[in-house]
Amino acid sequence: MLRTCLLGSLALAHAFSFSSPRCGGGRHESVLLSLAPSPAPLAPTPPSDPWFSASLASRPPPRVASLAAAREGAASLLAAAARPRRKDEAWRRTDLSALFAAQLALPSGEVAAAALEEEMEVSAGARLVLVDGAVSEELTDLSALPEGVLVGSVGSMDAVASARVMKQLETIPEADADKRTELGAYTFAALNQASLADVACIYLPPDVEVSQPLFVFMLSSGSTSGLGASHPNLVVNLDRGSSLSLVQSYSASKAADSDYFTNALTRVTLGPDSRLRHSYLQEQGLGAFHIDSVFVDVQESARYESQMVSTGARISRLNVGVSLTGSGASCQVQGLALGAETQLVDFHTFIRHASPDCQSSQEQRNAVADRARVVFRGAVVVPRGADNTTANQLCRTLLLSDTSRADIAPTLEIATDDVKCTHGATIADLDDEMIFYLQARGLGRLEARSLLLEGWARTFMSQVPSEAARRRAAVKASLLAPETGERVVRLQQLTSI
Amino acid sequence: MAVVSLLPGWAMVFVGQPAPSHWTLPRPHARFAANVHMATGDVLLNVKNLQASVDDNSILKGVNICVRRGEVHAIMGPNGSGKSTLSKVLVGHPAYEVTGGEVTYREGEDLLDLAPEERAQQGVFLAFQYPVEISGVSNADFLRLAVNKRRGALGESEYDPIEFFGVLGEKMSSVGMSMDFINRDVNSGFSGGEKKRNEILQMALLEPELAILDETDSGLDIDALKTVAAGVNAYKNDENGIVLITHYQRLLDYIKPDFVHIMSKGQIVRSGGPELALELEKDGYKFLNPV
Ligand SMILES: Nc1ncnc2c1ncn2[C@@H]1O[C@H](COP(=O)(O)OP(=O)(O)OP(=O)(O)O)[C@@H](O)[C@H]1O
Ligand SMILES: [Mg+2]
Numbered sequence: 001m002l003r004t005c006l007l008g009s010l011a012l013a014h015a016f017s018f019s020s021p022r023c024g025g026g027r028h029e030s031v032l033l034s035l036a037p038s039p040a041p042l043a044p045t046p047p048s049d050p051w052f053s054a055s056l057a058s059r060p061p062p063r064v065a066s067l068a069a070a071r072e073g074a075a076s077l078l079a080a081a082a083r084p085r086r087k088d089e090a091w092r093r094t095d096l097s098a099l100f101a102a103q104l105a106l107p108s109g110e111v112a113a114a115a116l117e118e119e120m121e122v123s124a125g126a127r128l129v130l131v132d133g134a135v136s137e138e139l140t141d142l143s144a145l146p147e148g149v150l151v152g153s154v155g156s157m158d159a160v161a162s163a164r165v166m167k168q169l170e171t172i173p174e175a176d177a178d179k180r181t182e183l184g185a186y187t188f189a190a191l192n193q194a195s196l197a198d199v200a201c202i203y204l205p206p207d208v209e210v211s212q213p214l215f216v217f218m219l220s221s222g223s224t225s226g227l228g229a230s231h232p233n234l235v236v237n238l239d240r241g242s243s244l245s246l247v248q249s250y251s252a253s254k255a256a257d258s259d260y261f262t263n264a265l266t267r268v269t270l271g272p273d274s275r276l277r278h279s280y281l282q283e284q285g286l287g288a289f290h291i292d293s294v295f296v297d298v299q300e301s302a303r304y305e306s307q308m309v310s311t312g313a314r315i316s317r318l319n320v321g322v323s324l325t326g327s328g329a330s331c332q333v334q335g336l337a338l339g340a341e342t343q344l345v346d347f348h349t350f351i352r353h354a355s356p357d358c359q360s361s362q363e364q365r366n367a368v369a370d371r372a373r374v375v376f377r378g379a380v381v382v383p384r385g386a387d388n389t390t391a392n393q394l395c396r397t398l399l400l401s402d403t404s405r406a407d408i409a410p411t412l413e414i415a416t417d418d419v420k421c422t423h424g425a426t427i428a429d430l431d432d433e434m435i436f437y438l439q440a441r442g443l444g445r446l447e448a449r450s451l452l453l454e455g456w457a458r459t460f461m462s463q464v465p466s467e468a469a470r471r472r473a474a475v476k477a478s479l480l481a482p483e484t485g486e487r488v489v490r491l492q493q494l495t496s497i
Numbered sequence: 498m499a500v501v502s503l504l505p506g507w508a509m510v511f512v513g514q515p516a517p518s519h520w521t522l523p524r525p526h527a528r529f530a531a532n533v534h535m536a537t538g539d540v541l542l543n544v545k546n547l548q549a550s551v552d553d554n555s556i557l558k559g560v561n562i563c564v565r566r567g568e569v570h571a572i573m574g575p576n577g578s579g580k581s582t583l584s585k586v587l588v589g590h591p592a593y594e595v596t597g598g599e600v601t602y603r604e605g606e607d608l609l610d611l612a613p614e615e616r617a618q619q620g621v622f623l624a625f626q627y628p629v630e631i632s633g634v635s636n637a638d639f640l641r642l643a644v645n646k647r648r649g650a651l652g653e654s655e656y657d658p659i660e661f662f663g664v665l666g667e668k669m670s671s672v673g674m675s676m677d678f679i680n681r682d683v684n685s686g687f688s689g690g691e692k693k694r695n696e697i698l699q700m701a702l703l704e705p706e707l708a709i710l711d712e713t714d715s716g717l718d719i720d721a722l723k724t725v726a727a728g729v730n731a732y733k734n735d736e737n738g739i740v741l742i743t744h745y746q747r748l749l750d751y752i753k754p755d756f757v758h759i760m761s762k763g764q765i766v767r768s769g770g771p772e773l774a775l776e777l778e779k780d781g782y783k784f785l786n787p788v
Contacts, residue, residue, distance in 0.1 A: 432591070437629040440588050441639070441699065442617040442646030451642070455633020455682070 048079045052191065055104045058229065059195035063134045064155035066162070067196045070169045074193035077172065081187050090184025093375045093407045094317055094346050099289045104261060105226030107132045111139070112254030115219055118468035119249075123215035128152065130218050131253060132230035134198040144212055151214065154199040154235075165201050165235045168267055169193060173295050173321070181379060183319035183348045185265075185293035192265040195231040202235070204242035204274070213245040213279075213465040218264065220250070220288070222257035227289075229261040236267065238274035238302075245277040245465055250284055250292075251312070258285030264292035270302040272326060277305045279464040283472065284312035286343070293319040300326025300355075304333075307463050310345045311338045311476045320349040324358035335364040336460045338476050339372030339404070346375040351393075353386040362393040365460055366408075367453060369400040369480035377409040380423070387418035395425040398456070400449075400480050449481035537567035537735040541603060542587075542707055548597035549586045556582045558763035559598065564707070564738040571741045571749055571774060574760030575782050580742045581626050583760070584709045588623045589613035603706070617643075618650035622705035624696035626712045626742075631683040636695070639683045640665060640702060647703050668701045671731065673724040689716035697728045708732065709740040714748040726751030746778040761785050 056075055062068055083100060084091040109132055116129065116139065125144025128151050129136045135153040142151050150157055154165050172193065174186040200216065222228040238244060248266070252258060262284060270276055276296075284290045290313040298304045310316050322331050337345040345368070351360045366374040380391045397406045412423050430452050438448035457477035461470040542564040549557040556579050564570055572580050586593045587600065587608065595609055602608040608616060631639070637658075644664075645655040656664065669676060672694050684692050693713050700708050710729070714722055729752050733739060741752060749757075749771065757773040758765045759782075766785065767773065 431629075433629050434631050436590055436613065437625070437631065438639075439613040440590075440617055440623060440625075441643035441703070442614050442650070443642060444612075444614050447642075451634055451639075452631065455631065457633075459633040 049081065049083050051083055051100050052078050052081065055191060055229065056194060058104045058106055058226070059231075060106055060132065060134075060197045062196060063198045064153060066166065067154070067199065070166065071194055071196050073170070074172060074190045074196075077175075077190045078187075078194050081190060084184055084187055088184060089180050090182050090348065090377075093377075094315070094344065096289075096315070099227075099261065099315065102261070103226035104229040105223035107221040107223050107228030107230050107260060108257070110221050110254060110257070111136075111219060112256075114255065115251065115253050116217060118472075119215060119217070119466055122213075122466050122468070123217075123247075126210075126212045126214045128200060128202075128214070128216045130198070130200055130216070130232050132197065132219070132221055132228075133195075133232040135200055139217075145214070146208060146210060148205040148208060149210060150201065150203040152201065154201050157201055157203075161201065161203050164203075164237065165199060168235055168269075169199065169233075173265075173267075173293060181350075181381075183293065183321055183350050184317075185295075185319045185321070188263050188291050189265050189293055192231040192233055192263050195229075195263075196233055197231065198233070200232065200234045202237065202244075202246070204238045204244055206239045206271075207241040208239075209243045210245070213247050215247045215249065215466075218248070218250045218262070219253035220257075220260045220262045220284070221253040222260040222285075227259060227261050228257070229263065232262065232264045234264070234266045236276070237269045238271055238276055240271040241273045242271070243275040245279070247279040247281065247464070247466060247469075249279075249281040249469070250290060251281075252285040252288065255285075259287035260285065261289040262291070264290075266292060266294040268294065268296040268304070270296065270298045270304055270329075272300040272302060274299075275303045275305075277463065278307070279466075279469075280306060280308040280318075281464070281469055282308075282310040282312055282316055282318065283469075284316065286312065286314060286341070288313045288316075290316040290318075292317075293321070296320075296322045296331070298322060298324050298326070298329040298331055298358075301328035302326065303329070304331040305463075306332070307334050307336070307460065308347075309336045309338075309461070309464070309469075309473055310347065311336075311473060313343065313345075315344045315346075317346040317348070320347070321352070322350070322360070323352045323354050324360060325354045327355050327357040329355060330359040331361070333360070333362045334460065335362075335376070336457065336473070337364070337366040337368070337374045337376070338457070338473070338480060339366075339368040339370075339374050340476075340480050341370045341372060343372040344375070345372070347378070348375075349378040351378075351380045351391070353380075353382045353389045353391065356385065356387040356389065358386070359390040360392070361390075364393075364395040365397075365456070366395070366406060367398040367400060367456065367477060367480050368404040368406055369482070371401075371403045373405040373407070375407045377407075377411075379411045379413065380421070382412075382414045382416055382419055382421070384415040386416055389416070389419040389421070391419065391421045391423075393423035397425070397427045398453075398480075399427055399429060400453075401483060446481055446483075449483075450478040453477040453481055537565070539566045539604075540564075540601075541566050541568075541738040542608075542740075543601045544583075544587075544598070545600070546598035547583070547586065547595070547600060549582060549593045549595050551582075551593055555596070556593070556763055557586065560760075560763070560765055562740075562758060562765060564740060566706075566738055567735040568755045569733065569739045569741065569752060571743060571754040571757045572760055572765075573743060573757065573774060573777060575785070578760045579763040580760050581711055582763075584623050584626075584711045584740070584742060587616075587709060588621060589616055614646070615650075617703075618646050620647070620704075620706035622700055622703055622708045624693070624700060624708070624710040624713045626715070628684050628692040628696055630685045630687070632685050634683050635679070636681055636683050637662075637665065637679040640679075640699065643699065644702050664702070668698055672698045672701060672728045673721070674698055690718060690721050693717055694721065694725060697725050701728055701732060704732070705737065707738050707740070709742070711742045712744065713741075714743055714745060722747065723751065746774050749774050759785075 129139035454474040
């Protein structure tokens with residue numbers, strides 16, 4: 001039985017709302033994503049969650065002393081926050097009970113030499129490496145970057161750059177977001193900042209074009225005393241007219257360590273006329289939990305292009321919030337989710353046309369096999385006044401076995417007339433005519449399916465500036481080719497009739 | 498002009514032993530006994546009273562055709578008469594259910610009992626009327642995989658990418674295709690005529706024993722038609738068989754058929770020599786519906 005859930009629009013029912021009390025020191029507004037001022041009345045502060053208290057007890061010390069205030073600010077928010085539940089619209093399809101059952105622990109910090117091997121050459125001279133959320137000076141090599149480009153730990157930044165980043169940390173994303181439409185970033189973002197070991201920063205001064213791709217490797221390690229947890233935090237600022245190709249990559253620090261929890265937070269600000277090509281590779285160990293929220297502010301005439309790939313982790317959740325905040329801003333957001341075995345691969349995205357005269361295009365590709373599950377909930381919002389908007393969204397899902405599952409919920413919320421919008425979602429298995437064409441040239445059915453899946457992943461990956469990463473995605477995709485035992489039996493029954 | 502010939506040193510089929518009616522998988526290579534030579538005139542394909550349907554709609558209603566080594570057969574007939582269905586059933590398309598009749602290949606092998614990829618590996622080739630576009634898979638990779646499958650079945654070593662590149666270059670020039678097409682995705686964005694040339698390229702590379710060409714001439718410009726016909730003639734020899742499905746005498750001017758069959762409503766209703774095609778060119782299919 002195909003258990004496909006195709007929702008035409010978001011279900012807007014919500015169970016309860018909680019509000020986040022504000023911390024004394026910082027500003028905590030939902031700058032990036034609130035649709036409208038939250039209508040929720042102030043509820044009584046829920047009791048502090050024991051999992052969060054335990055998590056805070058095992059957080060690493062800050063590598064950079066100046067982060068102490070940001071950590072404590074976030075920790076005080078967390079004391080009053082509740083963990084996400086299935087009742088929350090944003091978490092309805094994502095069961096985190098295995099994560100909440102785990103005892104978080106300090107990760108070992110061990111790194112195997114093999115961890116970066118495949119990308120060592122391509123990233124030479126433009127490589128920033130974080131181990132468990134802290135910049136590793138030893139593995140980092142930024143020798144090829146042009147003058148004026150700042151990349152590294154917040155602790156290594158000059159006063160101006162460091163102040164800019166500290167200011168950005170003051171705002172926890174989605175603090176007051178509408179519970180019905182939020183990405184669900186707030187709580188884990190607060191946990192991230194309460195647990196900061198370091199903050200990785202990238203700053204491009206005005207009109208600087210970095211020709212070589214910049215690689216940021218986020219390595220995570222496990223722990224023998226519990227679930228090793230790390231909280232990488234990346235802040236990217238491109239000043240007016242600058243441009244960069246960034247590869248942000250998540251993986252295990254050594255192959256033997258497959259179980260861990262990476263709870264990341266990524267902020268990107270693209271100044272006027274700047275341009276970012278963002279390759280995001282989630283290739284965590286298959287026992288890992290991966291949660292990340294990527295918020296992108298695209299200002300006047302700036303352009304954001306992303307290829308975001310999720311192939312690893314036992315449970316992964318990627319929140320992507322893109323706000324087009326200046327006239328002429330545009331984005332192309334592309335996601336690829338590949339799920340096998342019992343993986344859960346979850347993408348929640350939100351593209352907001354905060355300004356008139358902006359263009360967005362989004363393409364999500366999912367392939368899911370075995371007993372795996374993919375979730376895609378993607379909203380494109382065009383509020384009143386955002387005239388002359390073009391927005392296109394397409395979600396294509398390959399459901400490759402009878403026991404796999406896809407929950408797809410694309411939405412388009414348009415409150416203005418002057419728009420050109422399209423959206424669509426398809427769910428299918430691989431094309432039988434293509435499989436047959438390959439069989440008619442001598443390939444077995446399984447080989448044909450593998451080849452088609454590889455090709456499907458490779459076309460997606462064509463813009464990712466690492467041949468090794470493109471190959472890994474193709475290999476992962478080809479692993480989704482086998483049809484389940486159940487399906488083969490059924491086909492056999494059919495043909496014998 | 499490259500001369501395509503069957504590779505030396507191989508032959509087929511059981512010596513002194515009738516082919517069993519059912520093959521069991523996996524079949525050992527041992528059945529390809531060495532040094533048994535096939536000869537012109539041996540039956541290559543024998544289709545007897547073949548019936549097939551799609552979703553309970555009967556399309557082939559008892560087709561008979563016998564192709565011997567060294568022969569060229571043309572099948573003509575009105576649109577929708579079942580020509581493509583016949584060709585797809587012969588290569589094992591899963592949409593069609595065979596409801597009756599039999600097809601033997603070479604010395605009595607039950608063709609219908611083989612999986613589609615086994616038929617291809619054993620030398621049955623169909624140039625599709627509508628070749629499929631496959632994005633993400635480069636033509637070079639695809640062609641090399643296909644050729645190596647065929648070579649594997651013949652007990653020959655696989656080509657590595659560099660060796661294959663040499664073979665490919667020669668065959669591409671023989672069908673008038675520029676090398677630009679090797680790095681493009683399979684048939685993706687190819688024009689109609691380019692797709693047909695790509696099919697003929699595959700035929701030239703795979704060196705099948707039985708080639709079925711389904712309207713390979715449709716959509717070709719005059720020069721392309723000549724090139725493709727030259728490719729087919731170069732492939733043609735005393736040991737292989739060709740079935741040409743076409744609507745036009747034009748192709749038959751370049752590739753001389755030994756037999757012409759007319760298909761109508763799922764059956765071969767007339768068979769004859771090359772003169773039958775000329776007759777059709779003049780009078781059309783009127784005779785099928787006498788008033
Ligand atoms: N997969 C299918 N599903 C449904 N009907 C089919 C299918 N394949 C063939 N048919 C039907 O069977 C009949 C024969 O089709 P076929 O393609 O074999 O004709 P043809 O002789 O090749 O015609 P043409 O000269 O136009 O290529 C047609 O009526 C067609 O609609
Ligand atoms: Mg046809």
